[in-house]
Amino acid sequence: MLYGEERKQLIQNYIEKHQRASVLQLCDAFNVSESTIRRDLKELEQDHVIKRTHGGAIALESVNFEPTVTEKSDRFLAEKQAIAKRAASYIQEGDTILIDAGTTTLPLVYEIKQFQSLTVVTNSVVHAELLKDSPQFEVIVPGGRLRHETQALVGPITDQTLSILHVDKAFIGTNGIDLEDGLTTPNLIEASTKQLMVQQASDAIVLADHSKFDKITFAKFADLSMIHHLITDDRVDDWYQTELDQIGVKLDIVKLQED
Amino acid sequence: MLYGEERKQLIQNYIEKHQRASVLQLCDAFNVSESTIRRDLKELEQDHVIKRTHGGAIALESVNFEPTVTEKSDRFLAEKQAIAKRAASYIQEGDTILIDAGTTTLPLVYEIKQFQSLTVVTNSVVHAELLKDSPQFEVIVPGGRLRHETQALVGPITDQTLSILHVDKAFIGTNGIDLEDGLTTPNLIEASTKQLMVQQASDAIVLADHSKFDKITFAKFADLSMIHHLITDDRVDDWYQTELDQIGVKLDIVKLQED
């Protein structure tokens, strides 16, 4: 016969391994009543170890992931993953890189884990948290105020720190791309931070799926001519290629079908 | 016939080997009363050697395991939760608080979510990530280099940012507490950051379970007299109360039984 603590430990292990478990399943497994299982799950939830659901419980990670990357980004996840993969090919072992906050750059965090040695600067608490178990990387966070809308660190503290750093490559997200009005983002303070990111990089690389083109969203953070590479997907208009070529921006179009 | 200490040692060995033992089992094995076994188990638990359960005791964790900060099931979670709860009672609506990185302060993040308006400074990417969905808080991260061992942001960037901030209350963790040698932590750079935290707070509050007492761990970051409150659990020696009183530190002992 098991002690309650042992049972709870095993339930936790099971859920962490299988991501989910039902009350009845656990009843059967441990030969105890539903009441007991519910009490166990309640306590495990209070310990922030699992998340209860109607009928059972699920692991915590799976909840963390879904809501953060939310809304339409799910629809474009494949595009963003493909773009991130291409972006990772720009990186060389030993590089010092900067990864902007945002859902577009998030898949890049997973892509870079193949490298053995990088210095990674990121102003996203989510990105930084994902890198906490990668001791092969030197991870620098430029601090600042947490914008809850984008989980980015922004503001004067961020800018001041960024201004004393220089990186080989900066991977930057954007909300709007327009030939005339350049790169724009909805928030003024965030624009200031992005502007600095572009300035402090030898190679400013913008990651943007096709939906960002021909959009202007309030605050400009860079002229198109100030960036060096623009990685996007193959649903972007062809004529951008030549237009961007003329102002010295290399447009890198990722083919979604292949890959 | 065995001495008490011998019996305790054998109980500990047995549990470490078999992962579990019941009170009656041990009674039988050592030919002593239940009272005696319970007393032994109580002491072994206080030494953080085993975990008691109703009916017996279990090992703390499977042997091959090196506890990391990310460990969901922290060894002494209950103590830390109780301490965090008490710590939260020091906070007032509207306060500017600082929360140090570390497992002891982590439960405090959950406790503060009851408040409507706080400014929270934290040098932990894990803590910050947990606060990203609490828009009622102004969250400031003082940046820095990510120490993978503790998930804390440390180093010159951290220190420089902290030096221009001032908080009402700072909740700080520690690895060692000693009357003569003060508060210590194993890492020199982290000590520097903690030192600043103490300095920049109107009210420096140290959170530490009893196991931290009478320990010295390399790098000192503060004299005991420099902190204002020390929250711990009721397994700490009584005489600390009077000793700390003399140097102006208020010792706040959380009763674990009463929750």
Next chain:
DNA sequence: TTGTTTATGATTGTATTTGACTGATTTTGA
């Protein structure tokens, strides 16, 4: 020796764990 401390065991009232039961809530499917 004689008084004191310490370890232990017996006793008693209290706490905890668990499963059954009840009514409330949520989900599901027509």
Next chain:
DNA sequence: TCAAAATCAGTCAAATACAATCATAAACAA
């Protein structure tokens, strides 16, 4: 949308385990 089914929270009682207390006896100190 509504009603049935499933799931849940809350309460209760029984069994077990517990803490607290006191008494005893051995070990210790004066």
